[in-house]
Amino acid sequence: xxxxxxxxxxxxxxxxxxxxxxxxxxxxxxxxxxxxxxxxxxxxxxxxxxxxxxxxxxxxxxxxxxxxxxxxxxxxxxxxxxxxxxxxxxxxxxxxxxxxxxxxxxxxxxxxxxxxxxxxxxxxxxxxxxxxxxxxxxxxxxxxxxxxxxxxxxxxxxxxxxxxxxxxxxxxxxxxxxxxxxxxxxxxxxxxxxxxxxxxxxxxxxxxxxxxxxxxxxxxxxxxxxxxxxxxxxxxxxxxxxxxxxxxxxxxxxxxxxxxxxxxxxxxxxxxxxxxxxxxxxxxxxxxxxxxxxxxxxxxxxxxxxxxxxxxxxxxxxxxxxxxxxxxxxxxxxxxxxxxxxxxxxxxxxxxxxxxxxxxxxxxxxxxxxxxxxxxxxxxxxxxxxxxxxxxxxxxxxxxx
Numbered sequence: 051x052x053x054x055x056x057x058x059x060x061x062x063x064x065x066x067x068x069x070x071x072x073x074x075x076x077x078x079x080x081x082x083x084x085x086x087x088x089x090x091x092x093x094x095x096x097x098x099x100x101x102x103x104x105x106x107x108x109x110x111x112x113x114x115x116x117x118x119x120x121x122x123x124x125x126x127x128x129x130x131x132x133x134x135x136x137x138x139x140x141x142x143x144x145x146x147x148x149x150x151x152x153x154x155x156x157x158x159x160x161x162x163x164x165x166x167x168x169x170x171x172x173x174x175x176x177x178x179x180x181x182x183x184x185x186x187x188x189x190x191x192x193x194x195x196x197x198x199x200x201x202x203x204x205x206x207x208x209x210x211x212x213x214x215x216x217x218x219x220x221x222x223x224x225x226x227x228x229x230x231x232x233x234x235x236x237x238x239x240x241x242x243x244x245x246x247x248x249x250x251x252x253x254x255x256x257x258x259x260x261x262x263x264x265x266x267x268x269x270x271x272x273x274x275x276x277x278x279x280x281x282x283x284x285x286x287x288x289x290x291x292x293x294x295x296x297x298x299x300x301x302x303x304x305x306x307x308x309x310x311x312x313x314x315x316x317x318x319x320x321x322x323x324x325x326x327x328x329x330x331x332x333x334x335x336x337x338x339x340x341x342x343x344x345x346x347x348x349x350x351x352x353x354x355x356x357x358x359x360x361x362x363x364x365x366x367x368x369x370x371x372x373x374x375x376x377x378x379x380x381x382x383x384x385x386x387x388x389x390x391x392x393x394x395x396x397x398x399x400x401x402x403x404x405x406x407x408x409x410x411x412x413x414x415x416x417x418x419x420x421x422x423x424x425x426x427x428x429x430x431x432x433x434x435x436x437x438x439x440x441x442x443x444x445x446x447x448x449x450x451x
Contacts, residue, residue, distance in 0.1 A: 130334030193301030217247035360450025373436030
């Protein structure tokens with residue numbers, strides 16, 4: 051099985067720890083002991099910390115561009131700062147918030163940041179347009195995109211989109227909707243009314259659209275945080291029909307860590323930093339799997355727009371997209387990658403264009419960095435698979451407070 055194969059790689063990659071040269075120094079020192087194979091532990095066990103690099107004198111400065119504003123979607127990176135995982139790997143990481151007008155992969159391609167988070171289809175479109183960027187760690191293993199409607203609309207599958215007003219965000223976030231329409235033989239230009247939607251659920255709640263695009267970890271929570279005017283109580287899941295594009299079979303890979311391809315190929319120091327950055331980020335995500343409340347609190351300390359119960363919900367839902375990670379956290383699964391590429395090539399939008407005109411070359415992603423990072427992150431016995439992971443139950447409060 052692939053799991054066993056990769057676990058063998060984890061142990062065998064101890065030698066790759068030579069990549070982790072003494073940062074701030076040109077003299078690389080091998081690790082004192084080979085990295086042990088990670089052992090799956092129950093989710094209740096907190097992530098262990100690797101031994102700090104004793105030879106670290108001057109941490110390497112690293113910048114990470116987020117896709118959006120600070121929220122638990124990015125908790126693993128904030129946790130890696132807060133818990134000292136980046137520092138343990140001789141890194142000083144600056145996390146840069148995103149926004150509506152910020153394209154992370156463009157920031158990366160322009161040399162403004164060292165690493166960026168981006169959905170795979172969007173980043174591949176930029177790569178096809180000339181951006182030399184590479185997916186070095188596929189953090190989210192599953193799509194979190196939903197279509198949410200009130201039950202009285204009778205929308206239980208994409209086939210029911212016919213004749214309805216279907217909200218979507220645009221900006222490259224809508225291709226799972228187009229793929230689902232195509233699978234049902236529906237013409238997006240004639241059989242449905244596609245309506246531009248803000249990144250919230252106001253249009254759904256006010257009856258302007260029949261179904262709203264949502265992420266499991268964000269917008270769906272917003273409707274459950276809203277008061278039903280007919281009852282005076284919060285809406286519940288029983289009030290809505292929810293379509294998961296992942297479950298429907300057209301899920302596309304989302305949050306991944308992208309690196310500068312030219313620097314990876316030519317700059318050994320940058321490649322070494324990439325391994326350490328991914329390893330420390332893995333530890334951050336393992337910590338957030340094992341301490342949901344603690345990571346929600348870390349994010350709250352950064353000052354997000356949405357409140358405490360919303361961040362708890364988001365942390366719990368994001369964990370579901372990462373864990374369990376059958377091949378090991380950060381590993382890019384070939385089948386999931388190919389599905390994303392096929393949808394990107396074969397699904398036209400309203401203008402008849404597709405995300406990609408051709409399949410990306412083999413260098414668009416690599417598991418080399420992840421496999422080297424496993425040898426570091428797993429050295430402390432950290433569970434990098436999450437086989438024992440079990441989500442928790444989260445109670446939302448009005449307005450996400």
